Amino acid sequence: xxxxxxxxxxxxxxxxxxxxxxxxxxxxxxxxxxxxxxxxxxxxxxxxxxxxxxxxxxxxxxxxxxxxxxxxxxxxxxxxxxxxxxxxxxxxxxxxxxxxxxxxxxxxxxxxxxxxxxxxxxxxxxxxxxxxxxxxxxxxxxxxxxxxxxxxxxxxxxxxxxxxxxxxxxxxxxxxxxxxxxxxxxxxxxxxxxxxxxxxxxxxxxxxxxxxxxxxxxxxxxxxxxxxxxxxxxxxxxxxxxxxxxxxxxxxxxxxxxxxxxxxxxxxxxxxxxxxxxxxxxxxxxxxxxxxxxxxxxxxxxxxxxxxxxxxxxxxxxxxxxxxxxxxxxxxxxxxxxxxxxxxxxxxxxxxxxxxxxxxxxxxxxxxxxxxxxxxxxxxxxxxxxxxxxxxxxxxx
Amino acid sequence: xxxxxxxxxxxxxxxxxxxxxxxxxxxxxxxxxxxxxxxxxxxxxxxxxxxxxxxxxxxxxxxxxxxxxxxxxxxxxxxxxxxxxxxxxxxxxxxxxxxxxxxxxxxxxxxxxxxxxxxxxxxxxxxxxxxxxxxxxxxxxxxxxxxxxxxxxxxxxxxxxxxxxxxxxxxxxxxxxxxxxxxxxxxxxxxxxxxxxxxxxxxxxxxxxxxxxxxxxxxxxxxxxxxxxxxxxxxxxxxxxxxxxxxxxxxxxxxxxxxxxxxxxxxxxxxxxxxxxxxxxxxxxxxxxxxxxxxxxxxxxxxxxxxxxxxxxxxxxxxxxxxxxxxxxxxxxxxxxxxxxxxxxxxxxxxxxxxxxxxxxxxxxxxxxxxxxxxxxxxxxxxxxxxxxxxxxxxx
Numbered sequence: 001x002x003x004x005x006x007x008x009x010x011x012x013x014x015x016x017x018x019x020x021x022x023x024x025x026x027x028x029x030x031x032x033x034x035x036x037x038x039x040x041x042x043x044x045x046x047x048x049x050x051x052x053x054x055x056x057x058x059x060x061x062x063x064x065x066x067x068x069x070x071x072x073x074x075x076x077x078x079x080x081x082x083x084x085x086x087x088x089x090x091x092x093x094x095x096x097x098x099x100x101x102x103x104x105x106x107x108x109x110x111x112x113x114x115x116x117x118x119x120x121x122x123x124x125x126x127x128x129x130x131x132x133x134x135x136x137x138x139x140x141x142x143x144x145x146x147x148x149x150x151x152x153x154x155x156x157x158x159x160x161x162x163x164x165x166x167x168x169x170x171x172x173x174x175x176x177x178x179x180x181x182x183x184x185x186x187x188x189x190x191x192x193x194x195x196x197x198x199x200x201x202x203x204x205x206x207x208x209x210x211x212x213x214x215x216x217x218x219x220x221x222x223x224x225x226x227x228x229x230x231x232x233x234x235x236x237x238x239x240x241x242x243x244x245x246x247x248x249x250x251x252x253x254x255x256x257x258x259x260x261x262x263x264x265x266x267x268x269x270x271x272x273x274x275x276x277x278x279x280x281x282x283x284x285x286x287x288x289x290x291x292x293x294x295x296x297x298x299x300x301x302x303x304x305x306x307x308x309x310x311x312x313x314x315x316x317x318x319x320x321x322x323x324x325x326x327x328x329x330x331x332x333x334x335x336x337x338x339x340x341x342x343x344x345x346x347x348x349x350x351x352x353x354x355x356x357x358x359x360x361x362x363x364x365x366x367x368x369x370x371x372x373x374x375x376x377x378x379x380x381x382x383x384x385x386x387x388x389x390x391x392x393x394x395x396x397x
Numbered sequence: 398x399x400x401x402x403x404x405x406x407x408x409x410x411x412x413x414x415x416x417x418x419x420x421x422x423x424x425x426x427x428x429x430x431x432x433x434x435x436x437x438x439x440x441x442x443x444x445x446x447x448x449x450x451x452x453x454x455x456x457x458x459x460x461x462x463x464x465x466x467x468x469x470x471x472x473x474x475x476x477x478x479x480x481x482x483x484x485x486x487x488x489x490x491x492x493x494x495x496x497x498x499x500x501x502x503x504x505x506x507x508x509x510x511x512x513x514x515x516x517x518x519x520x521x522x523x524x525x526x527x528x529x530x531x532x533x534x535x536x537x538x539x540x541x542x543x544x545x546x547x548x549x550x551x552x553x554x555x556x557x558x559x560x561x562x563x564x565x566x567x568x569x570x571x572x573x574x575x576x577x578x579x580x581x582x583x584x585x586x587x588x589x590x591x592x593x594x595x596x597x598x599x600x601x602x603x604x605x606x607x608x609x610x611x612x613x614x615x616x617x618x619x620x621x622x623x624x625x626x627x628x629x630x631x632x633x634x635x636x637x638x639x640x641x642x643x644x645x646x647x648x649x650x651x652x653x654x655x656x657x658x659x660x661x662x663x664x665x666x667x668x669x670x671x672x673x674x675x676x677x678x679x680x681x682x683x684x685x686x687x688x689x690x691x692x693x694x695x696x697x698x699x700x701x702x703x704x705x706x707x708x709x710x711x712x713x714x715x716x717x718x719x720x721x722x723x724x725x726x727x728x729x730x731x732x733x734x735x736x737x738x739x740x741x742x743x744x745x746x747x748x749x750x751x752x753x754x755x756x757x758x759x760x761x762x763x764x765x766x767x768x769x770x771x772x773x774x775x776x777x778x779x780x781x782x783x784x785x786x787x788x789x790x791x792x793x
Binding site: 217218219220221254257258350351352 | 709711712714715716718719752784785786
């Protein structure tokens with residue numbers, strides 16, 4: 001029995017949800033089970049305010065590693081379940097602390113208790129004292145000291161109504177809401193630095209974030225497509241069951257390039273992308289579009305151009321990065337792990353489609369006039385018919 | 398599939414593949430061990446070395462060092478011999494494994510001499526030689542055949558001229574694109590300082606190459622950690638790759654005459670075909686970045702680099718890819734960088750002209766029918782793309 005571990009999963013925002021709380025917790029539990037599907041011998045329990053995972057010592061580390069990637073988890077710890085008995089709890093502390101003691105050096109420790117079961121006959125500070133003094137009695141001669149403010153080792157105890165868990169480390173989770181609790185969204189993903197970060201922010205808010213990629217082949221090579229698949233797989237690791245829609249976009253770009261004012265090209269491309277994304281979102285029960293735009297970053301992201309683009313869709317468009325600086329986005333991409341993929345040098349647009357001087361303040365009537373010069377509706381239909389849908393869970397490589 | 402990017406790499410010759418596979422099964426022992434299994438492996442290497450020496454007529458006063466390929470050979474020679482204080486010069490039209498190796502000299506305060514202003518059609522003009530003497534250049538690094546243009550720096554002309562006009566300058570040739578494409582010149586060895594060869598450019602295995610170096614020259618090793626290869630390049634020797642390389646060199650040299658004739662036919666056919674396409678299409682203007690000279694001491698017929706503004710080379714390349722026709726865009730090593738090729742801008746092309754270029758490079762397996770298929774697909778792609786790239790029709 002000694003190798004049995006109790007992994008404690010804490011959540012925070014879910015705790016605030018009134019009557020829907022049960023649904024949120026079920027969703028989180030299901031997401032955790034799904035992410036742990038190939039770890040054998042796990043048992044789950046949902047006591048008040050926590051999720052417990054019982055497992056062997058070897059699996060506990062893997063559980064902890066995966067929990068850090070599951071939206072909705074506030075933090076997690078590996079502990080052991082014990083009787084709420086001072087001697088039994090102190091024995092765990094001694095077992096963990098003793099190997100850390102070194103000759104001639106002192107180690108500072110303290111005990112912190114969270115007493116959720118108010119029927120337990122001792123209050124938290126009393127438990128701290130009782131358990132702490134039992135550990136100190138044996139290990140003081142070997143250099144152990146009590147220090148509540150600057151501890152090298154914190155032994156934590158949670159006394160719940162159903163069981164008592166002793167642990168000593170909390171690893172932070174992503175926080176936020178469990179994926180699926182807020183519905184599904186469709187994010188425009190380009191292979192650049194920004195869009196994966198935008199999708200990531202939405203999936204942390206409980207949205208299952210599918211991607212839609214506008215493919216430049218055969219003007220550009222397969223490199224951009226491969227890169228977007230890598231990015232999407234990475235994002236799918238946080239949520240599972242997400243999809244990537246790949247829309248052939250060259251015919252539309254060529255039509256705009258050949259028929260419309262050069263300065264308007266980029267905004268016209270974006271308007272077509274938004275229209276197609278809305279149609280795909282509607283067909284696939286997605287409730288909003290997500291983009292990685294931030295004000296003023298490039299010519300297509302001025303306030304005027306952003307509204308000229310939004311005007312073609314009725315669906316909500318979320319731009320989680322709208323007020324962020326480039327460096328802040330880069331930092332987040334690095335933390336997320338998408339940055340290294342995003343900077344692979346596969347251009348996402350052929351230079352022939354870029355205008356020499358893009359309009360920074362395109363006027364909607366002018367854009368609409370341009371759009372009468374090519375049959376965008378049938379081109380859009382054709383692109384959607386040729387679209388590829390990739391189930392990211394099914395990708396093995 | 399039609400593969401016309403043989404300057405980037407080549408498919409393995411099936412015979413070479415057999416030889417490598419068999420050796421991988423048998424010759425696993427470490428050639429540095431003293432039991433008979435190891436001694437057998439050592440013998441395989443010695444046989445391979447002798448085979449290569451014979452195929453390329455390398456005299457005994459040249460050492461043969463096995464490396465991981467052309468890039469390592471260039472690094473080993475240039476750094477091992479020249480760094481840090483020998484004055485070095487290059488044509489300015491070199492493979493990055495030469496030009497970027499020379500950066501190390503610049504960083505240590507020994508500015509390499511660039512001879513870019515003395516180039517003519519991608520070759521070093523002999524008028525550069527007095528300059529070499531005046532600048533006291535000790536080592537001149539050139540490509541035997543330029544990897545993007547196919548232009549030839551002919552040792553038969555260069556070596557005697559150097560001996561006469563700048564005798565203190567030794568010549569190092571990057572021969573990666575020359576072996577198997579041009580007739581071997583047994584007489585060049587006596588004047589050369591070093592020469593590099595790569596296995597995978599001659600239908601041999603990847604991960605193996607050669608540095609052939611004048612034994613009188615003292616080289617500093619760049620990889621340390623063992624006594625192998627005259628202490629010049631540490632590491633257990635890959636016997637199967639070496640055996641495969643020897644076979645590939647032997648075969649490439651044996652069929653050089655045939656390959657050269659075939660390449661000349663393909664080159665002529667391609668040039669005539671492109672001319673024909675341009676004649677029939679008023680919107681197509683083909684210009685040649687490579688020389689069209691039929692003199693193999695000036696231009697290797699294995700490579701033709703040409704341009705066709707305003708359509709971009711990379712876009713044509715991807716359209717050809719849809720038909721399983723593979724061609725080159727400048728140098729394969731830098732195809733992902735957005736910067737235009739330094740070699741093409743070096744011979745005077747504008748960045749836009751360089752971007753509108755493609756490189757066709759032949760191997761012994763290529764046929765006239767394949768060139769015809771390329772021409773047809775190129776014509777289709779060009780016609781399809783022209784209006785999009787043509788500013789006049791697009792800018793309204």
